[in-house]
Amino acid sequence: MGCMDNSNWLPRIDQIACTGCGECVALCPTDALEQVSDKAQLTRPDACTYCTVCEDVCPVSAIALPFLICFADDCTDER
């Protein structure tokens, strides 16, 4: 496995499954999401706080947030 760059640890939006309902865009507390040509997109990734609101609210499960599970004293994103 190579090392993971930071882009792995962001909400993943399935552009095919997304119906463009706009729920996630409306509820994202940091305005990290935007509607781009009728689909949700993470246009401001730096703003995302990983609150999981978008994943919880999406009616078609088009958003997924990957988590890394590790011991606090031995945690690195590089695998």
Place this chain on the structure above:
Amino acid sequence: MTRTVLPDPDPLLEHLSKIPYLAPLTAENQAAIARQALYYTFEPDELIFLEGDLSRGLWIIESGNVKITKSSPEGDEFILHLLGPGQSFNDVAALDDGPTPANAIAMSLVTAWTVPSAVLLDALERYPAMARAAVRMLAGRVRMLNQQIEDLTLYPVIARLARFLLSQAEDPVLGGPGITRAAIAAHLATTPETVSRMLAKLQESGAVRFDRHRILIVDHDLLRSIAVL
């Protein structure tokens, strides 16, 4: 799926020597098996095999992550295992030359070898030490399955979740591309909402802490006691 000529059998040899039932073979016999392996590349999300497919043999992952899943009659995905580099899968079907017992799907770009069943069965006939080690491996598998049934029937979701978090943290290879709450839910035979609620409870108890995309185990002993371990 792309099949290519084996680039170099040496890395495979290293992995083969760690597979419990191939370990008793001499280096020479292991090399003979490695030479008969086939080498494949899979794209992310590509199907490696479907449950019920004719088994190609024993798979060994060189790079990337693979999930082994079952589908419920309603089409929900239940993740049985998450595997990474050096780990093998489909042992059982390879050893009995029967159909594959579950689905295998690439979670990232995956390169993997497969040792055809015929090669393994031939080696089993020839080398009693390998046959004995294979029986031991299968017996261990039966015990593990018994344990899983026990977990599902005896322990509440929070204990199963605690066990799952510990097993993930103890085997960094599994961390790979990260795991979603939906995947954890599928693994524990529960719903993502329940997983979220239980994770919040674990955080309240002080056993784990969320740090953006990290679920950090901060109190190992507490989590173990919640896991009834």
